[in-house]
Amino acid sequence: MTEQSSPTEQSSITGQNGEPGVLDLGLPDPVTDPALPKRVRIHEVGPRDGLQNESALVPVEVKAEFIARLAAAGLGTVEATSFVHPKWVPQLADAEQLMPLLAPLHERHPGLRLPVLVPNERGLDRALAHHAGEVAVFASATETFARRNLNRSADEAMEMFRPVVERAGEAGVPVRGYLSMCFGDPWEGRVPVDQVVGHGLRLLELGCAELSLGDTIGVATPGQVTALLAGFVRAGVPVEKLAVHFHDTYGQALSNTLAALRSGVTVVDASAGGLGGCPYAKSATGNLATEDLVWMLHGLGIETGVDLPRLAATSGWMARQLGRPSPSRTVRALLGPTA
Ligand code: HMG
Ligand code: MG
Numbered sequence: 149m150t151e152q153s154s155p156t157e158q159s160s161i162t163g164q165n166g167e168p169g170v171l172d173l174g175l176p177d178p179v180t181d182p183a184l185p186k187r188v189r190i191h192e193v194g195p196r197d198g199l200q201n202e203s204a205l206v207p208v209e210v211k212a213e214f215i216a217r218l219a220a221a222g223l224g225t226v227e228a229t230s231f232v233h234p235k236w237v238p239q240l241a242d243a244e245q246l247m248p249l250l251a252p253l254h255e256r257h258p259g260l261r262l263p264v265l266v267p268n269e270r271g272l273d274r275a276l277a278h279h280a281g282e283v284a285v286f287a288s289a290t291e292t293f294a295r296r297n298l299n300r301s302a303d304e305a306m307e308m309f310r311p312v313v314e315r316a317g318e319a320g321v322p323v324r325g326y327l328s329m330c331f332g333d334p335w336e337g338r339v340p341v342d343q344v345v346g347h348g349l350r351l352l353e354l355g356c357a358e359l360s361l362g363d364t365i366g367v368a369t370p371g372q373v374t375a376l377l378a379g380f381v382r383a384g385v386p387v388e389k390l391a392v393h394f395h396d397t398y399g400q401a402l403s404n405t406l407a408a409l410r411s412g413v414t415v416v417d418a419s420a421g422g423l424g425g426c427p428y429a430k431s432a433t434g435n436l437a438t439e440d441l442v443w444m445l446h447g448l449g450i451e452t453g454v455d456l457p458r459l460a461a462t463s464g465w466m467a468r469q470l471g472r473p474s475p476s477r478t479v480r481a482l483l484g485p486t487a
Contacts, residue, residue: 169482171457176447184409187451189225190438191360191391191417192218194466196227196265197435198423200239202470208242210469212249217462218420219257222454223438227284230265231274247278263324267298272312276319283316284360285309286326287351289344292335293328293364306350313355325356326393330376331368341379349383359390360417363404366397366433370407377411391415394436395424396475401436402444409450416441421463422475437476439463457482 234241263282394401422437
């Protein structure tokens, strides 16, 4: 496994034909905003949310290389895979093969977090057997998506998660809770704030250390984000426990992220190159692209720890593995339209 970008990848970022690239020119020009946090933790979901939605099966060595490159680009949290039923998500059926390939990364990057998704105790058993240091359960704010994604009602899904969170706690493994369809559902339409907050509280009461609020189909707009976060704060949830997870179907993911930052959120999910979606919600497209997020955050003087050229080179490399250009605007701007 190599983690260096090739000279070609690097040079294509730092300018072509002898002219400087935008990064050489010191762009984006950072201007801070005192209403925003000084640092944001990016929860990278490309290898999981991105690759779960690829029609082609990506070889396990390529996945391991992708994760290694993301870690080398400075991403401290990289969601690696899912221990779900392999028939439900064949793209991630190689989780057992992937985990041992990632073990050396912990030595190379002390403190690196590589969480994995687990839907139930069977998934937890598999994850613990492969030394997962963090896991995530994933609930739905709507009934229809709970049934489609987990083959259960929302209540039954919560009961499925209860022993997972308990046993992970006993094993010293922190659990993140995802909540999907927080802003709209392709079958049920609008989702009331109180309904979302109710389901989110249940995940936190189970013992989830963090709650990631998902706009699974990318329909949210910034006012909705502000209103939902205010709903959680009114219910007594500290904003430090909340993360946001935007898909970019309608081009709103960055605006929604800015609204969340203004409400005090400091953990943002994103996917390198804008890969992503959910096989059980066809209207879900790629996640907010990590490069687009980093461009905005660095422009606002917000620290992320991410090396943007190295990250963009990684997404360019991954786009070539997948045989199609990256949907990220920033990747295309930095590497060229065919990246
Ligand atoms: P089910 O068919 O109801 O499972 O699926 P079951 O509990 O009835 O068990 C049936 C068989 O499957 C049993 O085997 C189990 O052992 C086995 P048998 O006894 O018949 O031989 N089984 C498993 N095998 C391996 N690993 C497991 C596992 N569980 C059961 N973990 C289940 C229920 C939850 C398993 C299924 O619905 C599932 O795997 N769903 C996952 C769907 C998924 O991964 N969706 C994408 C992730 S969510 C997402 O992308 C949204 C997010 O990004 C946020 C956002 O954008 O909003 C997070
Ligand atoms: Mg998602």
